[in-house]
Amino acid sequence: MATQEERKRATRRKIMDAAGDLFAHRGIEATTTEALLSAAGVSRGAMYHHFDSREDLVAAVYEEEAAAAIARAAAREPGGLSARERLLAGCLAWLDEVSRPGVARILIEDGPAALGWRRCRRIEEQYSLGRLTAALRWAVDTGEIRVASVELTARLMNAVLAEAALIVIAVNDQAEVRADVEATLRALLSGLASPSKT
Amino acid sequence: MATQEERKRATRRKIMDAAGDLFAHRGIEATTTEALLSAAGVSRGAMYHHFDSREDLVAAVYEEEAAAAIARAAAREPGGLSARERLLAGCLAWLDEVSRPGVARILIEDGPAALGWRRCRRIEEQYSLGRLTAALRWAVDTGEIRVASVELTARLMNAVLAEAALIVIAVNDQAEVRADVEATLRALLSGLASPSKT
DNA sequence: CGGTATTACCGACAAGCAGTCTGTAAAGTG
DNA sequence: CACTTTACAGACTGCTTGTCGGTAATACCG
Structure with missing residues (x-):
């Protein structure tokens, strides 16, 4: 597999990309973490590993x-x-x-x-x-x-x-x-x- | 007791006053309906009777x-x-x-x-x-x-x-x-x- | 290379919140 | 005095964010 650094960056990017897309189209307030996680194809634990909140x-x-x-x-x-x-x-x-x-x-x-x-x-x-x-x-x-x-x-x-x-x-x-x-x-x-x- | 009109106005005022106070001091976002209801001395049902949301x-x-x-x-x-x-x-x-x-x-x-x-x-x-x-x-x-x-x-x-x-x-x-x-x-x-x- | 530490990730769970829904009692109406 | 309408009560639901113990993969070390 890839290095930790690469995995980390890739996951973070997936989250940010999905978030940017949903925020722009549905609005920030209206975007639940649940929707975001499934759009990004990432688990809840992963997200909270990368972002404190x-x-x-x-x-x-x-x-x-x-x-x-x-x-x-x-x-x-x-x-x-x-x-x-x-x-x-x-x-x-x-x-x-x-x-x-x-x-x-x-x-x-x-x-x-x-x-x-x-x-x-x-x-x-x-x-x-x-x-x-x-x-x-x-x-x-x-x-x-x-x-x-x-x-x-x-x-x-x-x-x-x-x-x-x-x-x-x-x-x-x-x-x-x-x-x-x-x-x-x-x-x-x-x-x-x-x-x-x- | 008082007339319905009077009761209604009094209750509404209690809610609005408590809300105005809490919103100004703690912020709107930070004020939960729960806190608001206890501050106003009013039930949840009463509040939702006066305001749709x-x-x-x-x-x-x-x-x-x-x-x-x-x-x-x-x-x-x-x-x-x-x-x-x-x-x-x-x-x-x-x-x-x-x-x-x-x-x-x-x-x-x-x-x-x-x-x-x-x-x-x-x-x-x-x-x-x-x-x-x-x-x-x-x-x-x-x-x-x-x-x-x-x-x-x-x-x-x-x-x-x-x-x-x-x-x-x-x-x-x-x-x-x-x-x-x-x-x-x-x-x-x-x-x-x-x-x-x- | 084997073992240990560290890091990335998983997902069931807890806790708080807005809003609902079934009642109840008081006031209005004819 | 029956009946309706209105104001209010509070338990309950469903959703949402954040947590926490656990797992697996990589990194480090002798």
């Missing part, structure tokens, strides 16, 4: 999804813009990634409900919120925008993007809303512009 | 809390300002009301997690979100601000206020953060100002 498994899936989304968004960001344009582009790229129903369900709808917003934020800090904070700080450092607090502004913008994603996925004509969101984000951001450099 | 009870408490918060906020709004200043003042008044730990826990932290954001939004539409939309529309009608979509902007601002409340209650020096939030809101709103009337 159901919540820890949810957190692991959440984190993986967050990392994947930010990676995809980062891969499409254009270069050679002003810091402010880059900030906006980054926000929109993330919004588009997270506007897919399965992703939104895990990262925005069910995730925070299942894990609590504190735990989600701790995870997000390393991903979307972290990138957003960095982009914002960069724009502040170049003098293009001025804010009372970078951390505060980043969290407020993050909240806006999450809400925007919920709106986009809930609506029929996504393109129209998407355009309105972009216009609104642009307007709001213009309010942060430094007086000298509008 | 635990979730319905949560929704009732949520709605009552939302109505109370918006009423308190509305009572302190100053008059005689421009529509834009009034919009900002309304936002801050609501933020202050909702920045009390018990209120925030029910309306922002645990409520949406327990009820799902869709159901919460449906309730909020009649309260905070409704007022915010109206204030925003008024500012648009007077020509002081311009937005791509009133509904969209209202929901994004609502999300900002909710996140701001979470930040305020989580921090030690609330006054400082509160001031930063006000400054940031003012800046963001200035981005919505009509070009003609800055």
Whole structure:
């Protein structure tokens, strides 16, 4: 047979994959461990050997999804813009990634409900919120925008993007809303512009 | 004994009061129906006679809390300002009301997690979100601000206020953060100002 | 290579929980 | 005063998460 390391990774992967799939399609809350175990083809004992609790498994899936989304968004960001344009582009790229129903369900709808917003934020800090904070700080450092607090502004913008994603996925004509969101984000951001450099 | 109507209202009140108290202090998720029943001094049968499910009870408490918060906020709004200043003042008044730990826990932290954001939004539409939309529309009608979509902007601002409340209650020096939030809101709103009337 | 330790996994079981269901008693109705 | 309707009571059920003693496979060691 395989080494312990390989067995471990394979089993963990089976659990995470089945969980990611069920969470995205049926919702996190609605997915019982029982359903998950039979979907993954894994025993209850195996699951609790890999994860201390159901919540820890949810957190692991959440984190993986967050990392994947930010990676995809980062891969499409254009270069050679002003810091402010880059900030906006980054926000929109993330919004588009997270506007897919399965992703939104895990990262925005069910995730925070299942894990609590504190735990989600701790995870997000390393991903979307972290990138957003960095982009914002960069724009502040170049003098293009001025804010009372970078951390505060980043969290407020993050909240806006999450809400925007919920709106986009809930609506029929996504393109129209998407355009309105972009216009609104642009307007709001213009309010942060430094007086000298509008 | 009393009339049926009186008995009914009294029992319902006992349940709602106990629920509101436990939800605010221990959290919604952490409050079992068992604990609730003994705190309210009411039988399981009585509770399920008044509410179809635990979730319905949560929704009732949520709605009552939302109505109370918006009423308190509305009572302190100053008059005689421009529509834009009034919009900002309304936002801050609501933020202050909702920045009390018990209120925030029910309306922002645990409520949406327990009820799902869709159901919460449906309730909020009649309260905070409704007022915010109206204030925003008024500012648009007077020509002081311009937005791509009133509904969209209202929901994004609502999300900002909710996140701001979470930040305020989580921090030690609330006054400082509160001031930063006000400054940031003012800046963001200035981005919505009509070009003609800055 | 034989024995022991460690690790991955198994699955029956326990305990807590929301919700149900059969009663009962009090108030309303004609 | 019969009868209905309504408010409430509480034992019970089924589902769900997490546990725990046990097993089998790999890793380590002399």
